[in-house]
Amino acid sequence: MLDLNTIQSAVDTAHRDFGQAPGGANADYIPFLANIPSDLSAVAVVTAQGDILSAGDIHYRFAIESISKVCTLALALEDWGAEAVQQKIGADATGMPFNSVMALELHGGKPLSPLVNAGAIASASLIKAKNTEDRWSRILSMQRKLGSAHIKLSAQLNESEQTTNFHNRAIAWLLYSAGYLYCDPMEACDVYTRQCSTLLTTVELATMGATLATGGLNPVSKEQVLSANNTPRILADMTMEGLYDTSGDWAYTVGLPGKSGVGGGILAVVPGVMGIAAFSPPLDEVGNSVRGQKMVASIANTLGYNLYKS
Incomplete structure (x- = not known):
């Protein structure tokens, strides 16, 4: 005890x-x-x-x-199961910085880890959803269920992030070109940026x-x-x-x-x-x-x- x-x-x-x-x-x-x-x-x-x-x-x-990546990974696992997430995203450390493009290039476009930016964008794209807002709503709901109902988006932070996320937009397109993104690239990047802005x-x-x-x-x-x-x-x-x-x-x-x-x-x-x-x-x-x-x-x-x- x-x-x-x-x-x-x-x-x-x-x-x-x-x-x-x-x-x-x-x-x-x-x-x-x-x-x-x-x-x-x-x-x-x-x-x-x-x-x-x-x-x-x-x-x-x-x-x-980036702690939001854990929440979105959790939802992807609930939606698809462990084997599918491992196959579609990976479960290995990249050995490189969290926003590395080189890590993608060295591994055929597969992000390897859902806890780096590329893998988290891929995780967001995996979430089962009817549209962008449904995808975002389900991710926010998971954050709240794991933490508390008081967790919410900061419009000011989201704007600050959305206007500076050019590197992540490039990562999203690289994932898409390699076949490791599962919705529209800019939708995935937009929702990923929102999940980081709560x-x-x-x-x-x-x-x-x-x-x-x-x-x-x-x-x-x-x-x-x-x-x-x-x-x-x-x-x-x-x-x-x-x-x-x-x-x-x-x-x-x-x-x-x-x-x-x-x-x-x-x-x-x-x-x-x-x-x-x-x-x-x-x-x-x-x-x-x-x-x-x-x-x-x-x-x-x-x-x-x-x-x-x-």
Whole structure:
């Protein structure tokens, strides 16, 4: 049985020790993100029983960005099953930056991972939908079911993203030309950009992690969101590509499936136990929150959670 006082102490210590750690800088290639106050920081744990423990700026809503890729992957798995998603997108790390065109060229246009931009655009195109708005509505609904009903699109962030997403548009056309895109390329890119432009809190992000930890049962809403057979596939992809170029380092030092976003969020999952989330805007050179990594790692280490420990 988890001792909630012990968990809260670990959360408080992580925020106290690393919530204002130096280093990093806000993402500046998306104007909206460049203007977020860089001193914001928060950390939260949601247990498999639905207990919530948190510290810091927990009410601040930040951009989900690439963490949205986990939600769309989850929906694609529900729509098509694990074998089809592996065949159509892949389940391997690219070994290259998250927006790499070279990775596509080296692998015949197959994106390899649903957690890089190419794979996430392909995931969005896979979602069963009647039209663009239906596709978007189903993806937003999945984010809400995994996190909370309060997650919503930021029109300002979406505009900032849509007017700077030329590289992703090129990736979409490359996927289409290679046969690895499953709807109109610009529709897929538009919906993918929207999915990255929603806002959520650190507690809502930790709830997403807890839902993955419990085999798809949201421990706060008590809704069975995902098939239990699909959650191990999601956690495997998070382990291989969840923190971009440093995913291997994260697995080596922390030992938990994780996912980061350039909005400053970071998520880790302790299967069967809890989701751990943190937020702070300054990023390292590959796009991971500097403070977020330290806060999540501190909690995992203090509580003794590492998948590779006997």
